[in-house]
Amino acid sequence: MSPRPRKENIIAATPRPLYLDCDTGVDDAVALGYLLASPAVRLVGIGTVSGNLASAPAARNTLDLLALAGQPDVPVAIGAHDHLSHGFGGGAPHVHGANGIGDVELPRSTREPRDGHAVDLLLDLSHEFAGELEIVAIGPLTNLALALQADPTLTERIRSVTIMGGAGVAAGNITPVAEANIGNDPEAAADVFAADWDVTLVPLDVTMEHTLEEADRETLLAANAPFPRALGQILDHYFDFYEPTYGRRMCALHDPLAAALAVGDVTATRAPLVPITVDTSAGPGRGQTIADLRNQRLGDLHHDGHRTRFVREIDRPLGPHLVEVLTGMTSPS
Ligand code: BDR
Ligand code: CA
Numbered sequence: 001m002s003p004r005p006r007k008e009n010i011i012a013a014t015p016r017p018l019y020l021d022c023d024t025g026v027d028d029a030v031a032l033g034y035l036l037a038s039p040a041v042r043l044v045g046i047g048t049v050s051g052n053l054a055s056a057p058a059a060r061n062t063l064d065l066l067a068l069a070g071q072p073d074v075p076v077a078i079g080a081h082d083h084l085s086h087g088f089g090g091g092a093p094h095v096h097g098a099n100g101i102g103d104v105e106l107p108r109s110t111r112e113p114r115d116g117h118a119v120d121l122l123l124d125l126s127h128e129f130a131g132e133l134e135i136v137a138i139g140p141l142t143n144l145a146l147a148l149q150a151d152p153t154l155t156e157r158i159r160s161v162t163i164m165g166g167a168g169v170a171a172g173n174i175t176p177v178a179e180a181n182i183g184n185d186p187e188a189a190a191d192v193f194a195a196d197w198d199v200t201l202v203p204l205d206v207t208m209e210h211t212l213e214e215a216d217r218e219t220l221l222a223a224n225a226p227f228p229r230a231l232g233q234i235l236d237h238y239f240d241f242y243e244p245t246y247g248r249r250m251c252a253l254h255d256p257l258a259a260a261l262a263v264g265d266v267t268a269t270r271a272p273l274v275p276i277t278v279d280t281s282a283g284p285g286r287g288q289t290i291a292d293l294r295n296q297r298l299g300d301l302h303h304d305g306h307r308t309r310f311v312r313e314i315d316r317p318l319g320p321h322l323v324e325v326l327t328g329m330t331s332p333s
Helices: 026-036 055-068 118-128 142-150 186-194 214-221 226-246 254-263 318-327
Strands: 016-022 041-048 076-078 133-137 158-164 199-202 211-213 250-252 268-270 276-278 289-291 308-310
Touching (some): 016 026, 026 055, 055 076, 118 133, 186 276, 211 214, 214 226, 214 318, 226 250, 226 318, 254 318
Parallel strands (some): 016 041, 041 076, 158 199, 199 308
Antiparallel strands (some): 211 250, 276 289
């Protein structure tokens, strides 16, 4: 009989380097916690962008959350304040609270954002981890579009891009047809979808179907570590916002679903490669993601030459998995 492997001989896979681009509101904070708690990936940099709130206070939230998680060394850079064709519109305090994190006051980290723009951080990391770096973008796509403008060869060094955004068959959430991340900067989104890289788009069609319940929030509030406990508080405001949508206190898991798909802990069971057009007109369709989902009834129909997969379904409910990962977080030593 062959000997059982000793524990020290089991070599864990090296965590994959990941850059997060975010507008740190409530569900971004949940996604951040999830990524920090996932051993398969290592956050090597975070850039912020205006969306739920302005990019500078989004960086402050990010630094405070990192400190709370006991992982203060992840570089954080402030990115675009304004969008490609227009100024920042003031964010979504009715959804995320005036400070972006449900009006919960976190202990303030002593760390400041690093000097330089988030675009520079992303470009630097793309060289440092050429061919390996994965991007998760859970805010408007302004920083990614600016990075592509500054250096179109960026696409050659990026392994994958996972984006929370858009709505295909589902209704929009900031207009009848536009989802917030795409609708806040449609020109940037159009540039990012036109670039030659592998994109996984995680739209409202699937994120609205994965939720946290009040019982999950209570589980987070009772967790051992300060990070999940803070998330339990931060989610309170977000639950208020979603109550009229779902008919009870609960919330959608937009950004956490993009994070979980990027990590690989959940798998897309329906995700056709399809052309995506972003409406950049000034009309009522502005910000709509027009995904060619015709003839998909019998299964995924992949369009030749297209590299954006549009996630329609995943293999299991995200909520219970998310709670398990977050409550497994440990207190900083
Ligand atoms: C997206 O918009 C933001 O409000 C959320 O953080 C999420 O990234 C959902 O439409
Ligand atoms: Ca977000």
